[in-house]
Amino acid sequence: MAPSRSQSCSGPRRRGRAASGSTRCFALVADRLDGSSCWSRSAGAECECHRRRALRLRARRPRPRRSGPRSTGSPSRRRRRSPRGRPRGFRPWRLRSSPLRRGRRPRGRAWGAAALSRPRACRHRRASRAFRRREGRHRRASPRGRALAQRRRRASRLSRRPSRNHRRPARRTCRLPRSRPRIPPSSCRCCPRPLRSRRPPRLGSAAMIPRGLPQAIPPGNSLQTRRFWVPSAATMAVITVLGAGMMGSAFCVPLVDRGHDVRLVGTHLDAAIIESLRVRAFHPTLKLDLPASIRPFFAAELEEAVRGADILAFGVSSAGIRWATETITTHARPGVPLVMITKGLELDGEAGRLLVLPDVVRRGLPEEVRASVSPAAVAGPCIAGELARRVPTSVVVTGRDGEALDKLGSALRGPYYHVFPCADVIGAEVCAALKNAYAMGVALGAGLHEKNGGAPGSVAMHNWESAVFAQAIREMMRIITMLGGDPMTATGLPGVGDLDVTMNGGRTGRFGRLLGLGIGAREAVARMEGATLECLEILDVMRRALPAYEARGELGPGELPLLRKLIAIALEDAPVEMPFDSFFGA
Ligand SMILES: NC(=O)C1=CN([C@@H]2O[C@H](COP(=O)(O)OP(=O)(O)OC[C@H]3O[C@@H](n4cnc5c(N)ncnc54)[C@H](OP(=O)(O)O)[C@@H]3O)[C@@H](O)[C@H]2O)C=CC1
Ligand SMILES: O=C(CO)COP(=O)(O)O
The missing domain is CATH 3.40.50.720 (NAD(P)-binding Rossmann-like Domain)
Incomplete structure (x- = not known):
């Protein structure tokens, strides 16, 4: 019979769908290779009608005999043996089952219609443990059998569980052999995290420096005896x-x-x-x-x-x-x-x-x-x-x-x-000394904010602080110029940089906050518990120095209004009020 290539099926495409003209199955029916079977490429998967048909055809197929001559008859002759297309003597096992045989399933074959539609595994696969286990699970399809198998599996797991003292160590992330010391992270697909090289970083390499916020190396740590940076002997x-x-x-x-x-x-x-x-x-x-x-x-x-x-x-x-x-x-x-x-x-x-x-x-x-x-x-x-x-x-x-x-x-x-x-020694040293006085002045704002009922995170006194900060830089530049240094030094690390760090993280900043809260200087010093407060020393030095410079005409009486105010607040217990109107050359 000539192969029919484009037959179509008019059955429902999916189980449960109503058969209608719009759900016709157009799956191709493949060539009839043995003359007795119609093997649709999509049988059992695409549409119900093909699945059923495949099952029927499978059931009709005779089992090959182990001994004896193979049937050499043509497909048409074989089909003629039985009016239903079955070989003589063949009965589907569904019909063969008897009360005695019930419960015994055909060996080596999966049970159920779905399994029938699967191609039979080769003998190597059939012999494999995984295959047998899967097939076994499949055979225990009944709820009772499944529960029994589950109980057996659990029991065997428990019996294999080692005692508390003999548990295996935690599973490694990577199961690649340990003998491979350096595995590029991309080569290991089973690891969720990239692998780290076990080799310690080379001495002096950047990897030796702790990442993030580094902690001091505790005593006894091997890094203590090593050196981060290996300089040349010179x-x-x-x-x-x-x-x-x-x-x-x-x-x-x-x-x-x-x-x-x-x-x-x-x-x-x-x-x-x-x-x-x-x-x-x-x-x-x-x-x-x-x-x-x-x-x-x-x-x-x-x-x-x-x-x-x-x-x-x-x-x-x-x-x-x-x-x-x-x-x-x-x-x-x-x-x-x-x-x-x-x-x-x-x-x-x-x-x-x-x-x-x-x-x-x-x-x-x-x-x-x-x-x-x-x-x-x-x-x-x-x-x-x-x-x-x-x-x-x-x-x-x-x-x-x-x-x-x-x-x-x-x-x-x-x-x-x-x-x-x-x-610029003059510029750097003037900034280093005076930033303490000015950092105290900027930090007054934090204390004032708290004194007025402000809470951290609420609207603060940053406007106030910024104006004081800007005036501080301006006055530092003026003093540097007066002493013969380069005023631009105040815009670098010794000036702006040090002022910022001291008001935010220095002891002077904490002292300024206490003054801003309205605590007197004497009480604030006591609360600082003996911390070095060089702002008081430099303010005292400047209080003694300014008249001499004014007397020589090197400094105007209205200049440095912020510094004068800070001297008054810290050394003469004046109230914390800023003369903003006299700032910025006004
Ligand atoms: N702390 C910091 O973050 C920074 C500080 N600096 C500067 O470093 C210097 C030291 O600051 P810091 O280490 O924090 O201060 P500390 O108070 O921690 O240490 C001060 C040191 O100076 C000694 N000292 C103080 N007064 C006298 C004195 N009259 N006679 C003899 N020795 C004295 C102290 O010795 P003793 O215990 O005997 O009094 C102590 O060893 C300061 O000038 C500071 O401006 C610079 C950058 C940052
Ligand atoms: O000088 C400092 C930062 O550069 C620290 O100053 P304090 O004395 O205020 O802690």
Whole structure:
């Protein structure tokens, strides 16, 4: 019979749909290959009529016999054997079933009509465990059988469950063999998370720096004995820091990470800090573990600490600068650079002139050392607690000796401590000192806001604070100009940068808020529990210095209205009111 290619079926396309002209099935009926079967490509799947037909045809097909000659008869002859198209002696097993045989299903064949429509698996697949399991599940199609199988499976699972002490470790995310140490993340499809290389980062690589907000490395951590940054031998130095306060100690962290041999010497009152650092590398005022590679020394051990030092650093506050200069005098050597992190100005009483701290220290050095050493200073925004936690920090190093500045810059600079040279000593040092006074002034706004019933997150006093901030920068530029510096320095890290950080994160900012709340200066100092408040020192210095500059005509009486107001508020308990109308050159 010639193959009929385009027969169509008029049955319903889906079970449950009403048969109508619009739901006719146009599935092609495939070639009649054996002459007795009509194999639709979509039989059993596309439409009900084809599925039924396929079942009928399957049921009619004789089972091939294992022995005996195969039927060689033509399809037409075979069909002639039985009027219904069945081979002689064949009875569908549905008809063969008897009460005795009920419950026994034909072997090797799936039960049910749906299974009949599936092509029979090859013998390898039939032998496979997964196939048999699936077939078995299929055979237990009755609800009772399913429940029984489920109970059996559960029982076998429980019997296999190891005891609490012999449980297997948690499953690895990736089941790829452990022997493959480095798997590119994209090559592993079974891992929801990208794989991390198990190999530790190379020494000195950026990966060694903790991400996010870095924490101090706890004592005993392997990183403590390693170095973050491996400098060339030429840049390794012995650095002795005098003063183990918050900033002096925090300053040591980027230096040890940079690979230097860092010695931290406490003052006569820093003994408790040094003791704590020696016993467990913990800094009590920073409330932080510091790298154990920082070597702490008591004040009495100063000689040993400065022996062979390549750089000397002052970590004391402005009140301690005289003591530090006198102490170091006997140990300073020609050609050994001196750097300070101290921020402040001093008044030369006789001349009535303001002095920047590098010049004050230089005056105190012995004659033979002074000729070759020009002290440098670090200025710019730097909260000690943040630097000690390795938060990226940018500062300037300023001094009068350009060559020494370059050397210092390359010695101090590290992966998270960014040091920029600044040739304007006057500008940087005036900003470093005066930002404390002005930061107190801006922070008054936060206190005023709270005093007026403002809550955090509500409408604040930012307009008020911004005007004070802008006037502060303007006045800093004026004072720099008066002292012979570059006013533009106030727009950089030492001015705008440090003012912002101090009013937001410094002790001075907290003090200003207390004053804004209406708490008197004396009470506010008491509430600060002995914290260093250099704003009071610089305001006092300026209160004494301004008349001298006015007398010489270097400053007008109406200039610096904000600074004058801050002197009155902090030192003379004046009410917190800003003379906005006299700001901005009015
Ligand atoms: N904290 C910070 O975030 C920053 C601070 N700075 C500057 O660093 C300097 C130090 O600040 P910080 O470490 O925070 O202050 P601390 O109060 O924590 O430490 C001050 C250090 O100076 C010593 N000192 C103070 N007064 C005297 C004195 N009369 N005689 C001898 N030693 C004295 C203290 O020793 P003792 O315990 O014996 O009094 C202590 O070692 C300041 O000038 C500050 O402006 C700079 C950038 C950031
Ligand atoms: O100088 C500082 C930041 O640069 C910190 O100042 P405080 O003394 O107000 O904490």
